[in-house]
Amino acid sequence: MRAALSGFKRAARPRREPRRAAFQLILIKPSHYDDEGYVIQWLRSVVPSNSLGALYGLGQDCARRRVLGPDIDIVVSAADETNSRVRIDRILRQIRRSGGRGMVGLVGVQTNQFPRALDIARPLRKAGIPVCIGGFHVSGCLAMLPERPAEIEEALALGISLFAGEGEGGRLDEVLRDACAGALKPIYDHLKEMPDLAGAVVPFLLRHRIKRTIGLSTSFDAGRGCPFECSFCTIINVQGRKSRHRSPDDVADIIRANLAQGIKQFFITDDNFARNRAWEPIFDRLIELREREGLAVRLTIQVDTLCHKIPRFIEKAGRAGIKRVFIGLENINPESLAGAKKRQNRITEYRAMLQAWKAIGATTYAGYIIGFPADSVASVMRDIAIIKRELPVDVLEFFYLTPLPGSADHKALWSAGVPMDPDMNRYDLNHVTTAHPQMSRPAWEQAYRQAWQAFFSPEHMETVLRRAAARGGNLGRTAQMMVWFYGSITFEKVHPLEGGYFRLKFRRDRRPTLPRESAWMFYPRYGAELVVKHVRFGLLIARLWRLRRRIKADPTRKDYLDQALSPVQADDLDQLEIFAASDAARDAADRKRRAVARQQAVAGRPSPPVRAAAE
Ligand code: B12
Ligand code: SF4
Numbered sequence: 001m002r003a004a005l006s007g008f009k010r011a012a013r014p015r016r017e018p019r020r021a022a023f024q025l026i027l028i029k030p031s032h033y034d035d036e037g038y039v040i041q042w043l044r045s046v047v048p049s050n051s052l053g054a055l056y057g058l059g060q061d062c063a064r065r066r067v068l069g070p071d072i073d074i075v076v077s078a079a080d081e082t083n084s085r086v087r088i089d090r091i092l093r094q095i096r097r098s099g100g101r102g103m104v105g106l107v108g109v110q111t112n113q114f115p116r117a118l119d120i121a122r123p124l125r126k127a128g129i130p131v132c133i134g135g136f137h138v139s140g141c142l143a144m145l146p147e148r149p150a151e152i153e154e155a156l157a158l159g160i161s162l163f164a165g166e167g168e169g170g171r172l173d174e175v176l177r178d179a180c181a182g183a184l185k186p187i188y189d190h191l192k193e194m195p196d197l198a199g200a201v202v203p204f205l206l207r208h209r210i211k212r213t214i215g216l217s218t219s220f221d222a223g224r225g226c227p228f229e230c231s232f233c234t235i236i237n238v239q240g241r242k243s244r245h246r247s248p249d250d251v252a253d254i255i256r257a258n259l260a261q262g263i264k265q266f267f268i269t270d271d272n273f274a275r276n277r278a279w280e281p282i283f284d285r286l287i288e289l290r291e292r293e294g295l296a297v298r299l300t301i302q303v304d305t306l307c308h309k310i311p312r313f314i315e316k317a318g319r320a321g322i323k324r325v326f327i328g329l330e331n332i333n334p335e336s337l338a339g340a341k342k343r344q345n346r347i348t349e350y351r352a353m354l355q356a357w358k359a360i361g362a363t364t365y366a367g368y369i370i371g372f373p374a375d376s377v378a379s380v381m382r383d384i385a386i387i388k389r390e391l392p393v394d395v396l397e398f399f400y401l402t403p404l405p406g407s408a409d410h411k412a413l414w415s416a417g418v419p420m421d422p423d424m425n426r427y428d429l430n431h432v433t434t435a436h437p438q439m440s441r442p443a444w445e446q447a448y449r450q451a452w453q454a455f456f457s458p459e460h461m462e463t464v465l466r467r468a469a470a471r472g473g474n475l476g477r478t479a480q481m482m483v484w485f486y487g488s489i490t491f492e493k494v495h496p497l498e499g500g501y502f503r504l505k506f507r508r509d510r511r512p513t514l515p516r517e518s519a520w521m522f523y524p525r526y527g528a529e530l531v532v533k534h535v536r537f538g539l540l541i542a543r544l545w546r547l548r549r550r551i552k553a554d555p556t557r558k559d560y561l562d563q564a565l566s567p568v569q570a571d572d573l574d575q576l577e578i579f580a581a582s583d584a585a586r587d588a589a590d591r592k593r594r595a596v597a598r599q600q601a602v603a604g605r606p607s608p609p610v611r612a613a614a615e
Contacts, residue, residue: 022073023180024095024102025059027052030109030117031081033425034494037511039116042500045083046484048210050219050269051108051135052078053203058172059105061201067173068180072101078205081116082498083212085506088123095129102129103179109135111405112428114151118158119512125158130179132188134163137424139238140406143191145414149405151424156186165190166224166239168200197223197244202254207261214501217265217300220254222246223276228304230330230342232369234406235271245278248285255289255297267300272328274307286320300324305345308356318360323477325357329366329393332383335584336372341408347578347585348592352568354392358471363478365485366393370448371401373437374582380447384454386577392564394464394473395481396455397496398448399429425511430495456486462547463562469551470560479544483537491536503530570596 029052031040056078063074075098079086095102104124106117114137121131133155141152142164148156155162161184163175171190178184203220210218223245226236246254255266270276289295299322307313307327317325330345331337337345357364368387370380387396403410403420404427413420413434421433436444454460461482468478488499507522551557563576573579579589 020071020073021101022075022098023068023176024098025062025074025076025105025176026091026094026102027055027059027076027078027105027107028086028120029078029080029082029107030086030113030120031498032112032116032428033511037514038505039081039509040494040498041081041085041504041506041509042083043502043504044212044214045080045500046214047267047497048205048213048217048219049080049082049108050203050221050267052080052209053205053219054221055105055107055134055167055172057201057204058167060204062172062176065173067176072180074176078209080209080212081120082500085504085509086120088120091124092127092129100128101180103176103184104129104131106131106133107135109133109137110427111137111140111424112426113137114424115511116425118151118155118160121155121158121160125160130161130182130184131159132161132163132175132179132184134167136234136238136406138162139164139191140234140404140410142187142189143237144406144408144411150422161186161188163188163190165193166195168197169193169195171195191238194225194240194242194244197221197246199247199250202246202250202257204254204257207263210261210263215265216263217267218258218263219267219269220251221269222251222273222282223270223278226272227275228272228342228344229408231340231408231412232401232404233408234404237406237408243275243277245276245282248278248281251282252285252289255286255295259295259297264296265298265300269302271302272304273301274303274310274313279310279313280316283316283320287316290321291319297321298323300326302326302328304328305349305353308349308353314356314360318362322360322362323474324363324365324481327353327364327366327393329396330369331372332387332578333372333374333379333582333584334588335374335582336369338584339373340369346592347588348573350391350578351564351572355565355568358392358467358473358565361471361473363394363468363473363481364392365395365397365481367399368396368451369399369401370451371432371436371439371444375436375447376438377443377447377450379582380451381454382581384451386581388455388460388463390563390576390578392467392471394468394478395485397485398451398455399495400432400444400448402427402429402431402433404429428495428498430498452486452489456482456490458543461486461544462551465544465547465551466557466560467562467565469554469557470565475548475552479548482544483541487537487540491533503533 029049034040056076059076063076068074091104106120109117117133124131141149175188205218210216223243224239225241225243227241229236273279290297301322303325305327330342332347334347354364403413418434426433432441432444439447465475465478468475484499485496488494488496492499492503505526507517510516573589573593579585
């Protein structure tokens with residue numbers, strides 16, 4: 001089996017007699033272009049792709065079930081372009097060696113990756129190879145827009161087949177049969193029915209693929225769908241608002257299969273694991289694996305800001321091995337949150353939630369969106385200062401508010417004819433793509449850049465490490481996170497979620513709309529960039545490691561206390577700036593006071609005075 005999965009370099013053909021025909025299913029997760037037009041690619045990327053794992057698992061399942069008949073072997077290979085160069089010549093040779101039987105599946109293609117996906121597909125289509133693109137751009141556009149956008153029409157005109165919806169439930173069978181018969185349909189639309197995930201084929205990648213990511217970790221989705229309705233979100237319009245989940249047995253199987261190949265770290269990609277209806281049985285199974293069987297697995301999850309209100313959730317997360325938590329904080333202005341229909345984010349709960357994660361020693365990352373209508377450069381800088389002082393979050397990562405195709409925001413702008421950037425490559429949440437009501441484009445970009453620099457100032461990095469030391473967190477892990485996030489955005493000029501180690505750039509892989517640079521221009525500059533980046537990373541790592549040693553050696557490190565770590569108290573509502581930064585924040589604080597008063601009245605205790613909203 002391994003030979004069949006070796007990727008592009010060694011085209012694989014099962015060595016059996018008599019030889020059967022082979023159909024090459026070549027799965028590629030495309031990357032996208034940086035501002036200079038080079039593919040964002042690394043020797044080691046950071047986060048493994050679950051979309052690729054999902055399709056690889058499905059492809060293997062089709063191979064096992066011999067969906068192309070008893071005489072045709074399906075040979076599946078998978079590559080993530082963020083850590084592997086796509087060589088069209090090799091793909092063509094691989095398929096030709098199989099007598100021309102094969103298909104290229106461009107997997108999990110997001111909006112920002114769509115132009116790159118088309119550039120990969122063009123020469124393949126020219127050579128007559130069937131190509132099918134799936135992922136959030138196709139699904140989001142088809143789910144939300146009344147008509148097909150230009151780039152989707154362009155794909156269809158190139159003879160590329162588009163797959164909308166999810167691949168589980170035997171849907172890949174039809175695609176492979178059609179491809180093998182040379183009769184791929186232009187569109188496979190499965191958006192109306194969401195497959196049940198219980199017992200569905202699980203995502204899986206082989207170790208030699210996972211080895212190309214830093215830290216040897218893999219990812220899987222334990223569930224899909226989220227009950228909330230944030231207007232900037234695409235997920236609910238593609239995967240629905242109902243929680244569909246894998247069974248605890250399937251999750252345990254995924255973990256065991258990976259442990260068997262030496263992989264112990266996992267990223268559970270559910271957008272909101274706290275709303276996965278099976279979170280508790282899944283945590284219980286993980287606890288069993290860790291506590292009874294002694295399997296040392298470590299996991300990362302994504303949750304919402306009310307997860308600490310779910311009884312036992314954080315306590316069980318700790319026992320289940322959750323070490324890192326992504327939280328969609330998004331903003332500290334309730335007016336912005338309400339405008340984005342993210343009412344479930346209550347700023348009055350942020351401190352309690354973050355402290356609860358600190359108490360189990362987890363490292364927290366929070367996403368923060370810049371560009372809500374009420375934002376200005378000054379208000380963003382004020383809000384970041386408040387967060388640094390009052391919220392014990394380890395890493396804050398920033399995003400531009402972006403009308404992602406598939407979101408209600410995008411649909412509203414599209415319907416109103418509001419101009420949006422026509423270059424899909426820029427929809428990576430790291431670029432401005434539409435106008436802001438208050439800020440000019442340069443002002444918005446300034447707010448974004450300054451937010452990163454303000455949060456990751458040397459003083460604040462020290463504070464974050466001191467907080468981690470005081471609460472028994474892992475200093476090494478926290479420092480690594482800061483190197484990754486700050487280094488990616490500042491030295492590599494890419495968003496950390498697209499980051500990696502040792503940037504690869506290939507002169508010939510430049511975006512076709514830009515000229516190919518001459519070798520004497522390209523190589524010296526690329527070499528110099530690598531040297532400068534390594535020096536800058538080296539200095540940052542050395543600084544943080546010295547700091548870490550100093551803090552670890554400090555006998556008083558456990559006594560460190562600041563406003564963010566101070567226990568949550570009723571008078572926080574009067575004392576903390578987060579509750580006074582805007583009218584909406586003051587209103588939120590007042591609502592909380594009233595709620596506390598009601599609870600205390602029920603419990604027969606005196607209630608705190610309620611401050612007037614206009615105060
Ligand atoms: C995990 C994750 C990541 C991970 C890993 C990427 C990955 N795709 O695995 C990381 C952290 C790297 C990441 C980064 C980013 N992400 Co992301 N990510 C996700 C998340 C939470 C889960 C992805 C996943 O595993 N989904 C489950 C899989 C199985 O679903 P799927 O990809 O749609 O694939 C299914 C179908 O589409 C279909 N299918 C897909 N491909 C194909 C191909 C063929 C041939 C066929 C037949 C079928 C088929 O079958 C699959 C199985 O059912 C999604 C949200 C979500 N719920 O999906 C966001 C999401 C995909 N990410 C998003 C974004 C914007 C980004 C970033 C640009 C953000 C940033 N600034 O960093 C970067 C891009 C960098 C990159 N290189 O990917 C957006 C994309 C929206 C859009 N319109 O493009 C999403 C939807 C979240 C959102 N904010 O709305 N992401
Ligand atoms: S909580 Fe997250 S996944 Fe759920 S709707 Fe909002 S942005 Fe989407």
